[in-house]
Amino acid sequence: xxxxxxxxxxxxxxxxxxxxxxxNPISGHATLYWYQQILGQxxxxxxxxxNNGVVxxxxxxxxxxxxxxxxxxxxxxxxxxxxLEDSAVYLCASSGERGRIVDTQYFGPGTxxxxx
Amino acid sequence: xxxxxxxxxxxxYEGQEVNITCSHNNIATNDYITWYQQFPSQGPRFIxxxxxxxxxxxxxxxxxxxxxxxxxxxxxxxxxxxTAVYYCLVGLMNTGFQKLVFGTGTxxxxxx
Numbered sequence: 001x002x003x004x005x006x007x008x009x010x011x012x013x014x015x016x017x018x019x020x021x022x023x024n025p026i027s028g029h030a031t032l033y034w035y036q037q038i039l040g041q042x043x044x045x046x047x048x049x050x051n052n053g054v055v056x057x058x059x060x061x062x063x064x065x066x067x068x069x070x071x072x073x074x075x076x077x078x079x080x081x082x083x084l085e086d087s088a089v090y091l092c093a094s095s096g097e098r099g100r101i102v103d104t105q106y107f108g109p110g111t112x113x114x115x116x
Numbered sequence: 117x118x119x120x121x122x123x124x125x126x127x128x129y130e131g132q133e134v135n136i137t138c139s140h141n142n143i144a145t146n147d148y149i150t151w152y153q154q155f156p157s158q159g160p161r162f163i164x165x166x167x168x169x170x171x172x173x174x175x176x177x178x179x180x181x182x183x184x185x186x187x188x189x190x191x192x193x194x195x196x197x198x199t200a201v202y203y204c205l206v207g208l209m210n211t212g213f214q215k216l217v218f219g220t221g222t223x224x225x226x227x228x
Binding site for chain 2: 004033035041042043044045048056058091093104105106107108109110112
């Protein structure tokens with residue numbers, strides 16, 4: 001079974017530029033998550049989708065971050081414009097069980113973003 | 117803001133048992149506790165999940181007291197390859213809403 005795919009693996013941009021990350025979850029998984037993991041910290045949930053609807057985006061900085069999940073499968077996370085403090089690893093995860101807030105999540109390898 | 121806390125780091129030797137505790141005072145009543153392992157430059161990997169009492173699988177055990185305000189991951193007979201960061205993940209109640217919150221992470225170093 002293929003795992004969660006993410007691209008790119010690494011990205012270096014200058015502040016105020018835009019960047020987009022892509023995630024392809026495990027086939028059949030209804031729930032998709034985007035996390036931000038700053039070096040030395042645990043992952044922080046940015047947004048959670050159930051199919052193509054948003055379950056929780058309370059920690060997404062909506063003035064600069066946006067995410068979409070078209071057709072309930074792939075998802076993109078965008079930052080526009082980027083700030084220095086956005087330097088982090090962006091993790092995508094998916095899970096297949098409904099009805100529980102803490103599902104077994106399967107994570108992709110992450111995208112390491114460096115903002116100069 | 118509700119949060120989960122873990123010891124920052126732990127040291128062990130090969131063959132020993134390691135117990136890592138996570139405190140989560142505001143855990144949601146209907147949610148599970150999950151533990152993940154993370155190696156450098158990789159995403160977290162699922163280890164074990166439970167709701168109450170004790171759960172055991174082929175790699176670890178999870179102990180959860182009756183009040184569910186904490187949980188303990190037990191790794192029997194660790195090896196060098198168990199050197200990693202370990203996180204708990206719980207659903208916490210925060211101002212009336214449930215939120216997914218990762219713990220602060222425990223860096224485990226296993227020495228020969």
